Amino acid sequence: MELLNRTFIAPLDREDLFAIIKEIDNIVDALETVAHRFEIYGVEQIKPEAKILSEMIINCTKELKSVVENLKDSKNTKLIKEKIIEVNRIEDEGDIVYRNAIKKLFSENRDKPIEVIIWKEIFGFLEDTLDACEDVANVIEGVVTKNA
Structure with missing residues (x-):
């Protein structure tokens, strides 16, 4: 943010850049939240769906x-x-x-409520991270449309 305030950037308004930066920061925050959940819950084995969602996050960020x-x-x-x-x-x-x-989590783990709670939360935060990526894309789309 300090660099933004000190730098002259012609193509985009500072307000638009601030909105983009704020949304990108939401991705970082969401990723931190996911990482903390793995640590807090001591997850040692990653479910395949978490790997898939993680790959999707990587692809979105690329x-x-x-x-x-x-x-x-x-x-x-x-x-x-x-x-x-x-x-x-x-x-x-x-x-x-x-x-x-x-759906799979609940159907296959009816006798493991703690595992259901842990993974429901982790899956939710992974999905929130994808939502944050989409939010960045939506803000940028608005900025590009405005400046077209």
């Missing part, structure tokens, strides 16, 4: 990295929009993985 790198050049609007669509697609797919993970 797409967002590309979007941010291309924000400087207004000629890259088409590429930016394609990347934003991909982030939204991944997040939608993540919703399906999340719902199926919860």
Whole structure:
């Protein structure tokens, strides 16, 4: 934020950059929350669905990295929009993985309530992280549309 206040950036308003940075920070916060849950609960074995959701988060953040790198050049609007669509697609797919993970968790662990509680929370935070990625994409989409 200090660098933003000291730097002149012509293509985007400072308010738009602040909104983007704030949403990116929400991704970082969500990832920290997930990491802390693994530590707090002493999770030693990762469920396959958590791995899938984690890969989706990685893919979303790679797409967002590309979007941010291309924000400087207004000629890259088409590429930016394609990347934003991909982030939204991944997040939608993540919703399906999340719902199926919860359904499987409850059906296969009826006699393990503590495990259900732990993994329901972890899956929820992983899905929240994907939502945060989509929020960044949505803010950037609005900024790009505004400046087109």
